[in-house]
Amino acid sequence: MVQVAVMGHGVVGSGVVEVLENHRDSIAKRAKEEINIKYILDIRDFPDSPYANKFTKSFDDILNDQEVKVVAEVMGGVNPAYDFTKRCLLAGKSVVTSNKELVATKGAELLAIAKDNNVNYLFEASVGGGIPIIRPMSQCLAANDVVEIAGILNGTTNFILTKMIKDHMSFEDALKMAQELGYAERNPAADVEGHDACRKIAILASLAYGKHIYPELVHTQGITKITLEDVAYAASWGGVIKLIGQVKRLEDGKLDISVEPMLIDSSSQLAGVDDVFNGILVKGDATGDVVFYGKGAGKLPTASAVVADIIDCVKHLKARKYLYWADGDASLVKPYEETEYPVYIRLESDDKTKASEKVLELFPGAKVIARTNAPENEIAFTTGSISVSESDKAIAELEKNGISVKSKIRISDL
Amino acid sequence: MVQVAVMGHGVVGSGVVEVLENHRDSIAKRAKEEINIKYILDIRDFPDSPYANKFTKSFDDILNDQEVKVVAEVMGGVNPAYDFTKRCLLAGKSVVTSNKELVATKGAELLAIAKDNNVNYLFEASVGGGIPIIRPMSQCLAANDVVEIAGILNGTTNFILTKMIKDHMSFEDALKMAQELGYAERNPAADVEGHDACRKIAILASLAYGKHIYPELVHTQGITKITLEDVAYAASWGGVIKLIGQVKRLEDGKLDISVEPMLIDSSSQLAGVDDVFNGILVKGDATGDVVFYGKGAGKLPTASAVVADIIDCVKHLKARKYLYWADGDASLVKPYEETEYPVYIRLESDDKTKASEKVLELFPGAKVIARTNAPENEIAFTTGSISVSESDKAIAELEKNGISVKSKIRISDL
Numbered sequence: 001m002v003q004v005a006v007m008g009h010g011v012v013g014s015g016v017v018e019v020l021e022n023h024r025d026s027i028a029k030r031a032k033e034e035i036n037i038k039y040i041l042d043i044r045d046f047p048d049s050p051y052a053n054k055f056t057k058s059f060d061d062i063l064n065d066q067e068v069k070v071v072a073e074v075m076g077g078v079n080p081a082y083d084f085t086k087r088c089l090l091a092g093k094s095v096v097t098s099n100k101e102l103v104a105t106k107g108a109e110l111l112a113i114a115k116d117n118n119v120n121y122l123f124e125a126s127v128g129g130g131i132p133i134i135r136p137m138s139q140c141l142a143a144n145d146v147v148e149i150a151g152i153l154n155g156t157t158n159f160i161l162t163k164m165i166k167d168h169m170s171f172e173d174a175l176k177m178a179q180e181l182g183y184a185e186r187n188p189a190a191d192v193e194g195h196d197a198c199r200k201i202a203i204l205a206s207l208a209y210g211k212h213i214y215p216e217l218v219h220t221q222g223i224t225k226i227t228l229e230d231v232a233y234a235a236s237w238g239g240v241i242k243l244i245g246q247v248k249r250l251e252d253g254k255l256d257i258s259v260e261p262m263l264i265d266s267s268s269q270l271a272g273v274d275d276v277f278n279g280i281l282v283k284g285d286a287t288g289d290v291v292f293y294g295k296g297a298g299k300l301p302t303a304s305a306v307v308a309d310i311i312d313c314v315k316h317l318k319a320r321k322y323l324y325w326a327d328g329d330a331s332l333v334k335p336y337e338e339t340e341y342p343v344y345i346r347l348e349s350d351d352k353t354k355a356s357e358k359v360l361e362l363f364p365g366a367k368v369i370a371r372t373n374a375p376e377n378e379i380a381f382t383t384g385s386i387s388v389s390e391s392d393k394a395i396a397e398l399e400k401n402g403i404s405v406k407s408k409i410r411i412s413d414l
Numbered sequence: 415m416v417q418v419a420v421m422g423h424g425v426v427g428s429g430v431v432e433v434l435e436n437h438r439d440s441i442a443k444r445a446k447e448e449i450n451i452k453y454i455l456d457i458r459d460f461p462d463s464p465y466a467n468k469f470t471k472s473f474d475d476i477l478n479d480q481e482v483k484v485v486a487e488v489m490g491g492v493n494p495a496y497d498f499t500k501r502c503l504l505a506g507k508s509v510v511t512s513n514k515e516l517v518a519t520k521g522a523e524l525l526a527i528a529k530d531n532n533v534n535y536l537f538e539a540s541v542g543g544g545i546p547i548i549r550p551m552s553q554c555l556a557a558n559d560v561v562e563i564a565g566i567l568n569g570t571t572n573f574i575l576t577k578m579i580k581d582h583m584s585f586e587d588a589l590k591m592a593q594e595l596g597y598a599e600r601n602p603a604a605d606v607e608g609h610d611a612c613r614k615i616a617i618l619a620s621l622a623y624g625k626h627i628y629p630e631l632v633h634t635q636g637i638t639k640i641t642l643e644d645v646a647y648a649a650s651w652g653g654v655i656k657l658i659g660q661v662k663r664l665e666d667g668k669l670d671i672s673v674e675p676m677l678i679d680s681s682s683q684l685a686g687v688d689d690v691f692n693g694i695l696v697k698g699d700a701t702g703d704v705v706f707y708g709k710g711a712g713k714l715p716t717a718s719a720v721v722a723d724i725i726d727c728v729k730h731l732k733a734r735k736y737l738y739w740a741d742g743d744a745s746l747v748k749p750y751e752e753t754e755y756p757v758y759i760r761l762e763s764d765d766k767t768k769a770s771e772k773v774l775e776l777f778p779g780a781k782v783i784a785r786t787n788a789p790e791n792e793i794a795f796t797t798g799s800i801s802v803s804e805s806d807k808a809i810a811e812l813e814k815n816g817i818s819v820k821s822k823i824r825i826s827d828l
Contacts, residue, residue: 019557019700030556030736130701135553136546142444143433143721269707272686286433286718287544287708293683294704304700307557319733322444 001034002314003067007059007084008075009042012098012125015303016072017051020310027307031314038068059084063091070313072306073097082106089113089121094317096309098125098302104199108212108327120321122309127153127200128278130301131294132308137207137282138323144284146208148248150414153200153259155276155296156184156191157223157243161261162274164231165240171226183276193222194243194259201245204280205257209249211328213257219336221260229346230407232371233380237344239265242273244412254334262412263344270414281414337389344369345391346380346407347398355379355403362394382411415448416728417481421473421498422489423456426512426539429717430486431465434724441721445728452482455489473498477505484727486720487511496520503527503535508731510723512539512716518613522626522741534735536723541567541614542692544715545708546722551621551696552737558698560622562662564828567614567673569690569710570598570605571637571657575675576688578645579654585640597690607636608657608673615659618694619671623663625742627671633750635674643760644821646785647794651758653679656687658826668748676826677758684828695828751803758783759805760794760821761812769793769817776808796825 006016020027020037028034039062040054049055059080062068071088073095075081081102088095090113097103102110103123114121124134137146152158156178163174175192178184190196198220205213223243234241242264247257264271269291273279278296283289295301312321345363349355359366359381366381374380383391395405420430434441434451442448453476454460454468463469473494476482485502487509489495495516502509504527511517516524517537528535538548551560566572570592577588589606592598604610612634619627637657648655656678661671678685683705687693692710697703709715726735759777763769773780773795780795788794797805809819 023557023559026559027557032736130698131704132546132550132553132555136550139546139549139722139726141546141718141722142725143437143441143718145437145440284544284718286714288712288715290545290706290708292704292706295702298702300700301702304555304557304698308553308555311556312553315736316733319730322446322729 001036002069002317003036003038003065004070004072004310005039005041005062005068006037006072006074007041007062008073009040009044009046010074010076011299012302012306013040013074015299016074016306019300019303019307027311031311033314035310035314038065063087068093069317070094070096070310072310073099074306075099076101078102078105085110086113089117089119092117092119094120094122094313096122096306096313098123098306100126100196100199100203104202104215107203107206108325111324115320115324118320120313120316120323122312122321122323123203124309125302125305127203128280128292128294129296129298130305131278131280131292131296133204133280133292134207136292137204141282141284141287144286146282147285148246148283149201149204149208149280150244150246150270151201151204151280152242152270152273152278153197153245153280153296154191154243155278156188157197158273158278159183159276160192161223161226161241161243164226164228168228170228171224192224194220197243197245197259201247201257201259205247205255206325206328208247209255210325211332212325213255213328213332217257217330217333219258219260223261225407226261227407230409233344233346233369234263236371237263237369237382239263240271241409242270244270250334255332256334256339258336260410262410264412264414268412268414338387340385340387342383342385342411343391344380344382344407344409344411345395345405346378347403347405348377349379349403350377352377352379358398358401358403362397415450416483416731417450417452417479418484418486418724419453419455419476419482420451420486420488421455421476422487423454423458423460424488424490425713426716426720427454427488429713430488430720433714433717433721441725445725447728449724449728452479477501482507483731484508484510484724486724487513488720489513490515492516492519499524500527503531503533506531506533508534508727510536510720510727512537512720514540514610514613514617518616518629521617521620522739525738529734529738532734534727534730534737536726536735536737537617538723539716539719541617542694542706542708543710543712544719545692545694545706545710547618547694547706548621550706551618555696555698555701558700560696561699562660562697563615563618563622563694564658564660564684564826565615565618565694566656566684566687566692567611567659567694567710568605568657569692570602571611572687572692573597573690574606575637575640575655575657578640578642582642584642585638606638608634611657611659611673615661615671615673619661619669620739620742622661623669623746624739625746626739627669627742627746631671631744631747633672633674637675639821640675641821644823647758647760647783648677650785651677651783651796653677654685655823656684658684664748669746670748670753672750674824676824678826678828682826682828752801754799754801756797756799756825757805758794758796758821758823758825759809759819760792761817761819762791763793763817764791766791766793772812772815772817776811
């Protein structure tokens with residue numbers, strides 16, 4: 001019998017307790033040990049819970065109990081999760097988590113502490129909810145060099161974009177609907193501004209390339225400025241707009257990593273990933289393209305991923321799983337302004353002839369795209385590959401000529 | 415330094431050597447040990463190979479060398495792979511394989527021998543080529559009950575069906591093209607008759623339900639009888655025909671398991687899996703639907719999965735991975751004739767009025783579907799859920815009335 005503790009009794013935490021209890025027998029069989037929840041840590045009271053006798057408000061109860069070998073940290077946020085996790089690892093307890101913010105900001109340090117103390121720090125649930133991705137990437141793809149990762153990593157924004165694309169709802173209406181359905185928080189910034197996706201691609205990139213890529217090194221842009229006009233142009237171009245978290249290694253060894261809305265071709269494997277689903281494409285040099293697809297969030301999917309990690313820790317109480325990356329710094333990442341890719345641009349001008357001339361002068365090879373019912377003064381076009389700084393300069397030049405640039409969106413090569 | 419042997423130097427075997435050599439450093443880092451190929455077993459000569467000095471024709475060289483801790487069996491076929499694998503496991507060597515035929519027919523026995531000898535028998539490469547599926551299913555989904563598995567498990571047949579659906583090629587022409595492109599063997603029976611997919615769903619079912627489901631217990635039907643008429647009706651019904659390997663647990667605890675062509679709805683997550691790609695949908699009670707997608711075959715994808723297993727064995731030389739199922743028998747599986755599902759039926763009759771009446775009499779609630787340019791004497795319809803024996807009886811009755819039944823295809827609930 002192995003004793004575990006669950007820190008946090010919110011959505012995921014209560015799901016972890018539920019899964020551990022409801023699958024007690026099959027889990028014991030797989031872990032080759034019975035697993036018992038000894039403590040549940042929460043500052044709130046749950047007098048009516050069937051597990052009321054397990055609750056504690058004191059982290060020290062868990063820390064000081066030598067019997068507790070594995071701790072699930074499902075509190076979210078950096079504080080006090082960071083401090084609690086560190087002290088558990090230092091005390092020789094393995095920790096599993098769904099806390100993407102903590103892994104993305106403190107992963108290298110916590111992994112090093114886990115290594116030094118011969119325990120495990122696992123975080124399958126931090127990316128993709130119930131979709132297995134961390135473990136397949138670190139194990140099954142062990143014999144590959146990861147060439148590129150691209151993913152739809154946030155279900156909320158994907159739901160909103162799907163509503164905009166399929167039902168022509170405005171961003172505001174689709175966000176409201178997502179909130180009503182419980183897919184989006186009342187304060188939706190972490191989702192719609194791309195921060196959640198940023199943490200996830202930072203974790204995947206760190207794992208794939210072995211060095212910590214901190215979230216602040218990832219150019220991050222949300223979907224709040226995407227309009228139905230852009231969605232319509234994407235359709236006539238032959239694709240859809242998705243919020244993509246992407247990382248690839250450039251020829252100079254640096255990483256091109258970003259989270260931003262992108263136009264992706266309809267034939268791309270991610271184009272059909274709709275609603276609250278996540279899809280993650282991993283290109284290996286040997287495996288080719290492998291895609292993982294499923295619901296990226298939700299109480300039970302995420303909880304089951306946490307429990308799978310608990311089982312793995314119980315099976316490896318005296319061995320370490322290979323899940324590790326070293327510290328990293330800004331030198332790993334190509335400055336965003338220097339990255340190059342084609343873009344879609346939409347603008348408004350009362351003198352369309354002059355505007356078109358200016359566009360062709362500044363973006364040689366630009367191709368105009370059309371949409372039905374476009375206002376008279378609208379022009380949209382796609383460009384060839386161009387660096388961010390160059391395209392920004394050209395856009396400033398357009399603006400100087402009285403041309404109002406409404407949108408600029410990256411075109412993906414997926 | 416850990417010594418390994420590779421048995422078989424065909425497509426996959428030479429790929430394994432290539433991946434181990436080309437990724438030597440990164441593999442050593444992940445395995446925390448250098449991995450060295452000491453022997454390559456093949457009855458043929460490879461005098462020009464850069465690894466010529468490693469070749470042997472004697473299995474005993476490998477068996478009797480105490481230094482060899484891990485053996486990759488990539489010979490294919492049951493004999494002599496079965497005998498070699500057994501003797502390696504009994505000698506305390508871990509074995510990894512891409513040999514789906516051997517795993518599907520002898521898995522329970524070999525897993526038991528591995529367990530008794532405290533070594534590992536791993537077979538990630540046996541299903542889905544480079545797509546991680548065995549390990550995610552056994553580990554990441556550990557905290558789930560698997561409700562259902564459904565997959566496009568054979569790339570060759572999927573390529574052929576895609577050509578029939580998208581380019582209106584006949585089965586024969588599409589098969590010829592697949593052979594010319596090297597996707598299909600000169601003797602394509604194992605693919606087009608469904609045997610390959612059968613072995614794979616048998617392996618996945620055994621893993622998910624913990625008891626060996628032998629291939630002969632799986633109703634298996636290939637795609638050789640699918641016609642362009644059926645493809646056209648599937649399209650007007652709103653879907654596509656795919657060769658699906660499927661298993662689900664019925665309410666009485668028995669398994670509904672089969673490999674057969676099915677009509678699947680266009681909105682299904684497997685409908686868009688085209689060409690030589692595989693897609694595997696795993697429904698867990700907690701995770702919901704998770705889909706794994708990628709190239710299901712090919713030298714390097716499959717080889718990299720084998721190498722990932724070698725790495726895992728090297729990391730677990732003194733520990734066992736939990737990958738196991740007990741022996742099983744026919745009582746686990748619902749007899750195919752008793753399984754129930756809706757079907758699509760296409761028939762020909764010179765007296766369409768009489769035929770339609772007869773159809774409605776025998777299949778209450780049948781819904782006629784149309785296609786453009788249908789011959790005068792053709793009728794196609796879909797039915798409600800009906801047992802196989804009932805629908806076969808009804809079809810015999812139609813035939814007795816001079817109505818010629820051309821096709822009957824399962825309609826999937828995917």
